[in-house]
Amino acid sequence: MDRDRKSRITIAVDLDEVTADTVSKRLVRYRADYGVELSQEEIRGKQIRDAVPLERKEAVEACLDEPGFSRDIPVMPDAQRVLQSLSTRFDIFVATSAMDHPVSLYDRYLWLQEYLPFLTDRSYVFCGSKRILKADFLIDDNPRNLEMFSGTGILFTAHHNIYERRFTRVNDWEEVAAYFERVR
């Protein structure tokens, strides 16, 4: 089956902050841990760890290593519908740099099974570097991943990347759908 599909255009999509709304969950957690809001304004143009007081920096990263944390992250608005539609025309892979938080690997597997049930686990890629991906497109919020990707990189807007200017940008999944309308 894989052989027959060799000629289809391949799109790799990132998980955190692209398919999964990880930031929303992290902000809820921050409020629960510290009793204060971290506003969109405060995290604008930076990573969460660089937006919090020094003494909280380690803890806001550490929660990503907790078993279960990655299991119930909300899915990004429209991601399911658009990905399901794209999967009829393109080969979709979900590629996540999961090695910084290896405890989360199984949670991510379960998350993908639940939230993207129209993809099989043949489509999952848990990698340390996106340099290894052979795909025509990569949709990712991290400019570093796009830098090392060999195909066409598409930057998915996230709070930390708003000043990035080097890549074609999409702001949400509706814009992803519109972009691939033009790809035949």
Add this chain to the structure above:
Amino acid sequence: MDRDRKSRITIAVDLDEVTADTVSKRLVRYRADYGVELSQEEIRGKQIRDAVPLERKEAVEACLDEPGFSRDIPVMPDAQRVLQSLSTRFDIFVATSAMDHPVSLYDRYLWLQEYLPFLTDRSYVFCGSKRILKADFLIDDNPRNLEMFSGTGILFTAHHNIYERRFTRVNDWEEVAAYFERVR
């Protein structure tokens, strides 16, 4: 850093039955479970599940899903030394089709950390399909993985693939070293 190394030749190596001697552990487990040996002769040219009595077929696969099973598989003879040496000249990725046994994902991470400490976790790829790999070479015991790989496939001899004739074959890690001596 990744950018500087873009021009290096990339070798992806499989885990089970190439870097990790999974069959040895499975045969030990078979003896423990059933009190009889499964001989090399019995598994010659076939997968273990096809070499055992029908009523044991499911159980011999199910043990791969047990937490911990993949944590202490012996490393394949010479794999460490040869991979460490190759890593000075090539970019090495360890790519394993781990999605059939997702419970094993974290165990595989820990295994790689312990047995191949000279590689960082940037080199790990846990994928559902090896079609997604962008590498110059793939060393794998599974002909299906080599079929869908876009670079040069090298078949690592395993009990189940001895009748396969389509790929360049290496019988052990010494032969891998010799093969890559000729690659500049």
